Amino acid sequence: MLSTTDNELLTRTGPGTPGGAMMRAYWQPVALSRELEADVPLAVRAFSEDLVLFRDGAGKPQLIGRYCPHRLVDLSYGRVEDGGLRCIYHGWLLSGDGRCLDQPGERTPFKDRIRHPAYPCFEAGGLVFAYLGAGAPPRRPQYEFFALDPKYVWAGKLHHDCNWLQGHEGNVDPQHLSYLHRYLSQTEALDPKGNLLFGGDVAPSIEPEETAYGMRIKTVRGAPGGAKYVRITNHMMPNCGSFGGVPMFDPAAGPAPDENSGYQLHWHVPIDDGTHWKYTLLFNRERALDKGFVTDRLFGEQKSFYSRRNRANHHLQDRDEMRRVSFVGVGRNFFDHDKLATEVQGPGPILDRSQEHLGTTDRPVMLMRRLLLQAVKDVADGRDPLFVERDGAPDAIAGMRVEVVVEPPPAKSPELAPAK
Numbered sequence: 038m039l040s041t042t043d044n045e046l047l048t049r050t051g052p053g054t055p056g057g058a059m060m061r062a063y064w065q066p067v068a069l070s071r072e073l074e075a076d077v078p079l080a081v082r083a084f085s086e087d088l089v090l091f092r093d094g095a096g097k098p099q100l101i102g103r104y105c106p107h108r109l110v111d112l113s114y115g116r117v118e119d120g121g122l123r124c125i126y127h128g129w130l131l132s133g134d135g136r137c138l139d140q141p142g143e144r145t146p147f148k149d150r151i152r153h154p155a156y157p158c159f160e161a162g163g164l165v166f167a168y169l170g171a172g173a174p175p176r177r178p179q180y181e182f183f184a185l186d187p188k189y190v191w192a193g194k195l196h197h198d199c200n201w202l203q204g205h206e207g208n209v210d211p212q213h214l215s216y217l218h219r220y221l222s223q224t225e226a227l228d229p230k231g232n233l234l235f236g237g238d239v240a241p242s243i244e245p246e247e248t249a250y251g252m253r254i255k256t257v258r259g260a261p262g263g264a265k266y267v268r269i270t271n272h273m274m275p276n277c278g279s280f281g282g283v284p285m286f287d288p289a290a291g292p293a294p295d296e297n298s299g300y301q302l303h304w305h306v307p308i309d310d311g312t313h314w315k316y317t318l319l320f321n322r323e324r325a326l327d328k329g330f331v332t333d334r335l336f337g338e339q340k341s342f343y344s345r346r347n348r349a350n351h352h353l354q355d356r357d358e359m360r361r362v363s364f365v366g367v368g369r370n371f372f373d374h375d376k377l378a379t380e381v382q383g384p385g386p387i388l389d390r391s392q393e394h395l396g397t398t399d400r401p402v403m404l405m406r407r408l409l410l411q412a413v414k415d416v417a418d419g420r421d422p423l424f425v426e427r428d429g430a431p432d433a434i435a436g437m438r439v440e441v442v443v444e445p446p447p448a449k450s451p452e453l454a455p456a457k
């Protein structure tokens with residue numbers, strides 16, 4: 038459990054909150070590159086702040102406050118022109134660094150006195166990252182997929198109707214794979230091998246360990262024939278998880294590359310305190326992805342960023358499907374399973390952590406909360422929190438391992454010859 042005070046500290050991320058200051062100390066994904074056309078601004082809401090993203094004359098993403106400083110018209114209706122974003126009401130022109138470049142109706146312009154909210158951005162791996170914090174931004178994270186050709190990387194996002202933290206806590210909860218994501222038979226499973234291994238041992242050993250980027254989790258399940266199924270997954274401060282063993286290639290298209298030749302990352306980024314975006318990125322180092330297959334497999338029945346399943350329609354849970362197909366009865370898609378479980382944690386949309394009863398399988402959740410609370414304190418005290426890196430500091434993410442391994446049973450030691 039968590040005290041109500043600490044729960045509030047971690048789940049409230051709007052402007053002026055300690056939790057919000059902590060989350061803003063990191064570069065955060067705020068859009069997919071493919072959402073942002075050359076001349077069409079995109080409304081973005083992040084950390085309870087209304088923003089607008091547009092591409093400048095050089096095609097670089099720029100993120101500024103959504104409401105025009107003149108009379109607060111929504112700039113997502115604006116025109117991308119003259120190196121900035123021009124408001125459709127009276128034609129003021131705003132630049133990506135928050136300056137007003139033009140006030141065409143003013144005979145005595147006062148544009149130099151205007152300072153509009155503006156946040157630094159960069160684009161990599163199909164995502165647009167922004168820094169919404171105070172002071173100089175930290176060094177950009179050194180994710181391996183930044184250096185890959187876009188053919189090897191897929192990025193998407195799914196809307197979640199709950200607070201960011203319960204979404205992300207699912208990333209550090211390996212035991213739920215044995216239940217929430219279980220199919221009732223191998224023929225029904227999207228990933229029969231994974232289904233066999235997760236279902237074969239529902240009480241894994243789970244060891245969380247603090248690292249320079251956040252937390253590593255080693256999960257060991259018993260596997261057929263005395264083997265061990267070992268998964269190394271991670272929490273990257275403050276709201277990202279990484280996992281391997283994700284089927285990325287259509288089995289009908291031939292043998293897939295080694296399952297440790299790529300992995301998946303999930304960021305849970307607050308829209309406000311009651312909703313968030315789950316950004317998902319998946320990459321493979323060895324083979325270009327079939328993006329149609331990945332989209333179908335991950336987002337399945339909903340091809341938009343919003344699922345048709347929600348609390349109002351009881352997530353379309355199907356009792357007949359629960360008898361024949363899957364444990365949870367909301368289709369074959371893991372994303373829908375996770376969305377359901379985290380959206381219905383009580384009383385919603387923010388889980389009341391003071392009412393929980395945590396067990397040994399929840400040790401990663403407990404450690405992650407401690408790391409996040411420490412980070413809130415660090416930022417409040419003016420220190421860089423864990424995994425905010427400055428130039429010259431070691432690259433923590435370089436030490437991150439993401440692995441799935443089936444270890445064979447130990448060989449029998451030879452019989453000792455009887456003493457003579």
Ligand code: FES
Nearest residue numbers: 105107108124127
């Ligand atoms: S409201 Fe934007 S220019 Fe007047």
Ligand SMILES: [Fe+2]
Nearest residue numbers: 207213218375
């Ligand atoms: Fe899950």
